[in-house]
Amino acid sequence: MHPAYSVIFFTTASGAGLGLIVWLGLANLLGLLPAMPSFGYFTVLVALGLLSIGLLSSTFHLGRPERAWRAFSQWRSSWLSREGLAASATYLPTLAFAIGWDRLGDNSGYVALAGAVAALLALVTLYTTGMIYASLPTIRAWNQPLTAPAYIVLGLASGAVLMALMLAVFDYVPTWAVWLAITSLAAGWVIKRLYWRKIDSDKPRHTVGQATGLGGLGQVRPLDPPHTMPNFVMREMGFEVGRKHACKLRHFAVVLAFVVPAVLVVLMLAGGSVINIILAVLAVMSAAAGLVMERWLFFAEAEHVSMLYYGREAA
């Protein structure tokens, strides 16, 4: 599948923002946050900023962005529509949490409830994003039980690294935040490894013989293509990445997305206030680069069944 940069940027940026909202709501419920309403404002600003930039960038993928509002209508059947609704719905309790904390001067009671609802909606949004891909039987690498969980776990992992940065900015690096980042990064690494192992070992589901229905007559081979230059279907669905390249990129993605941020976050236990901010910023940047690579691979490694008509033997 063609890796569209707008979609890669959208899923990684909004994923991190949503992950941050989940941890913010949860940590607040457990009473783990610094008792400063400004922390609430700052974190919500970053989280919703990332979500908004992501949503905005996703509209660049559209042919008619001015009609994007129509995408809220078909939640009964469409995961994309559900994602749009869930993402938009997440704004309300998230804003209510930050504003309520500031105005009431208290982050318990209804404010904590708003944070919890925001966390839940953020989780639901991460799940709906994953389901857009996981629900497509035409793309074997996406139509996997681990696809949606991976979107949730990677969102939570990048959100946890962001949470470490938020806390470092307020000169507060508790051990729970470090542990949270390390465990969620480890979970991210495990789920991606399992996912890659699954798509590597899975057998192709269909052949060109099945796609044309001519396999019973003999070996089917494309002779004349229907057009001289690639059409939309080939441009969109026919993107291929070399096996060697993919292998290397997977290693880079793992190191940048999981290993480097984990090491940097651990170092924050020993660092001072300014050093901690620098470490956290570096961790966020590394995780972002790694996840962009991971997301690029998610598209580039996915084969679409329609390419059977265009010369792929099995998909």
Added chain:
Amino acid sequence: MTTLPEKTAKKLGLLIDLDICVGCQACATSCKEWNTGGYSAPLSDIDPYGRDPNGAWLNRIHSYEISSNGSSRTVHFPRSCLHCETPACVTVCPTGASYKREEDGIVLVDPDKCIGCKLCSWACAYGAREYDYAEGVMKKCTLCVDRIYNPHLKQEDRIPACVRACPTGARHFGDFADPESIVSRISAEREGYALLPEMGFKPVNRYLPPRPRRDATTEADGGLKLADLPAKGDGSALDRLFAWADKMLTR
């Protein structure tokens, strides 16, 4: 609405005979001509006479080589929307632009509602939907919905443009829900098949398989093979004359 009708009154679709399709592209050309002025209009082309021509077409004609036991044959394979009974392209649509008509089962895109997210093209197993880069919306076969019910056309023209154009009669149009319709009868008789039925989209269109080859040169058993041709002559005068000519000419 992108939720599917439980049942459609008709199942209009195409029956494509792979045995007699000659791959002339007349159906594709006729489709493009009609639809660039009809429901799907415009069916944009980008750089049509340049180095990298690219455009939205609703019908594509592939040619495949089928080989078995050392012999091979060419099968031309027209590919367009199959108007599935349970089309995933419709259910994934976030805007309701894609829909399946309850009255006849035709799958359509409302060009005024489509946001061009392309998700429907990802959901289609058959590569039947093509994005119009100039219009920013998705295009697909309409089964010539603007012809088949059009009272301004003569009765014989109220069929899809591709069917009307086919010079060999390899394309038929009709209602697959009616077991007595011509398409249902031919399909039953010649074992018409659906593409990738295991994916569960229940395509309506059917393909008629190529008939077994009948010419003596390629028949599997008892047919005429180059190796079977007599290597030695029968000793007649004519044969000796040819042998002498062969000897002279190869000198």
